[in-house]
Amino acid sequence: MSSEFEISRSITIGQYVPTGSFIHRLDPRIKLLVFVILVVAIAFNTSYFGNAIGLVLSLYLFWASKIPISYGLSGVKPAIPFIVILAVLQLLFQGQLFSDGRVYVDYGFVLITSESIRLVVVSAVRFIEIIFLSSVLTLSTSTTELTHSIQSLLSPLKKIKFPVHEISLITTIAIRFVPTFAIEMEKMMKAQASRGADFGTGGWWRIVQRTKEMFPIIIPLFNIALSRAEDLILAMESRCYTPGGERSSYSVYKAIAKDYLVLLVGLFFSLLLLFYPFPF
């Protein structure tokens, strides 16, 4: 049994885990591009079959990154209660919007049809796929690599005066902030618990209890997160960071044949998910 406060342990987005795998060594720009097209494709696919492919694919990628699947699952765990609640609500209240297909239950405002079930199942699975994919991306790509790749992918937009650099920076800080936020939360809970607050008495499935415990930490957490963000910007500036300034790069990126191959495969799957008329 370890600590009930190890929240950062179950946050898999925004942590970088160097394992030196094939996925880690991919050109980060290509990795990011493939990620984007896959997520878009998954977001538009509503078939069971398509999402099964998506799920297998994202699990495969996780496996290929040599990061233990159990670690990936621990990232999904905290989201389970929300997925379940969302699914139940959708099932109960959104049936009217998806009234096609076979009707299973029709009682008052509750209408459950094969289509509404599909909606619920697919969106839950989709959510999990996206968590897995973004975990693979951020677990195998350091923030520095990410900033550079966002910047270079967006750079064509510079011509139309799009603030490429700022956007890439903001994105990176946001991603960088996910683990920071988790750590701050961990510290805050430890600080309060040390002085008599109650935490960690209920299991993660006891949603109401857990939520109630969370209230007193939310406001101070936001204050602290804000001042951390300010500190972070100061720290960056004091080390000569200038928005829009020319930077050199610690790592070199050179796409080679295998990167393009990955891009092709990614494109193939995306197109498949987007346009292939899956039977069910």
Added chain:
Amino acid sequence: MEPIIRLENVSFSYKINEKTKVSVLKNISFSIFPGEYVAIIGHNGSGKSTLSKHLNGILTPDSGDVWVHGHNTKDVNKKRSIRQAVGTVFQHPDNQIVATIVEEDVAFGLENIGVPREEMKKRVDEALNVVKMSPFRHRPPHHLSGGQKQRVAIAGVLAMKPDCIVFDEATSMLDSFGRKEVLQVMRKMNNMGMTIITVTHHMSEAAEADRIIVIEGGQIVMDGPPREIFKHKLELENLQLEVPSVSQMAEVIHSQFNTFSKDIIQENEFIEEVEKFHKEEVGT
């Protein structure tokens, strides 16, 4: 010689809200010259960190000016070259660490000033070696112990090779060996021509410097070589400070044996004085 940093009548207050302001720095003027090794001492809340943040324009004065290499820190266009000239290690290492991997954090500043890649690799390796954090280079910095973070923060600034580094209590969480190592690094950098400014509560550390600035209530109350400053034992005690323990020991001995010098601030001096005194006594 042109000063590297010059403060002219600098005053600064923090705004707490619309109505209240806390006045922290009051009309401070001094210059730091290239190659100097300066310690800033003063009790908690006397304004040392606030002052340090003025030295490379993280804060700018409400009135008065700070000049770095002749550029005013209020000049937005000069920010980058000012910060390239003067680097700061903050009091709190968590506030300093930017990236999610130790080595990338050290490289962050170098990327910003456009150091070519080959050179960058070299400097990162060097800086990590100096602070003995090479084995941790692939670890996420937010999962390090307090002292380890402090070392990474120091490496990040060392790698940038600025003309001047401001250390704001950069060794507060290091063990005595770690602290000695960092002091040696400061000394070495200083011998190579770098200007060092260090804020500290350890008087033996301040005694290593060439010059001590004592601040109290946002004003400079003493400024001079350590030997001069540490002669004023009572004034320092009134300022909630003290003299190094070797000086205290020398004074006690002096009160018994008045030929034993009390003008001692460093350990090796003390030892030498004991030897000298001993020989003389044997001689007579």
Added chain:
Amino acid sequence: MTGRPIIEIENLSHTYMKGTPMEHVALKGANLYAEEGECIAIIGHTGSGKSTLIQHFNGLMRPESGKVIIDGEDLSKKKVDLKTLRQKVGLVFQNPEDQIFEKLIGDDIAYGPFKLGLPIKEVRERVKWAMDVVGLDFEEIKDRQTFALSGGQKRKVALAGILALKPKILVLDEPTAGLDPKSRKELLDKIKRLNKDEKLTVVFVSHNMEEVAMLADRVYVMAGGTDVLTGTPKEIFTDKEKLQHHQIGTPETVQVLYKLTDLGYQVNTEAFSVLEAAEEIMKVLAGKKEGSEHVQRI
């Protein structure tokens, strides 16, 4: 000291982020034992596991393997009354910024007493008392904002917040880092008084050997996640070989005395305060001066 064990840690191990790729062993087989009313210092290099160890004392971390018994209660059991435990064991973190979470200083220090359900008058009394112990002025500072503090002031506020709980065991992680010399001395005196007069058990982590020599009844030296050495400050600081082997520093005075012994002077290195050390050196110097007379006396 009453001879009653209050902290018993045996063979304790901890791995951070266990089961993840970032797994890191911070403690392996650490032991620590303290009696009621004792003052224990923990020293050791950066990263040796000190902070990790002490977070087990109030159940912020639960024993992964090994035994942690606090005041008779076994923390490796599943059901532990954590709230009572955490009131009994006041833990001040290494980093004061991690400890302060309210907006106003007064509120922050009052958080613990309020959680204990004390009446408002007593809460106020405790806050006043705690601020006095750390040397903060109650009227002047209670309505100031917590972020608007200097590093040293934050440390004092963090300390006060824990003292206000009036714990039975006080655990401090580098309590004087960042304090100016006078504040440091005053705080040490106060801790010593609490320890001696009110029989408070104190465990503190420190890199400052003067402090260790002055306060501690016993010292634990940590290295690589275990306790490698334990003894009274005298035993630790006079064992030159072990000091060197484990790269442990000594009080500045002892360091000077060691250098003198290296040069062939016959000084006793067990002098931890300026006065003791100076006297020790004067003995040698006087011995030479008054020559034979001194020798005879011995």
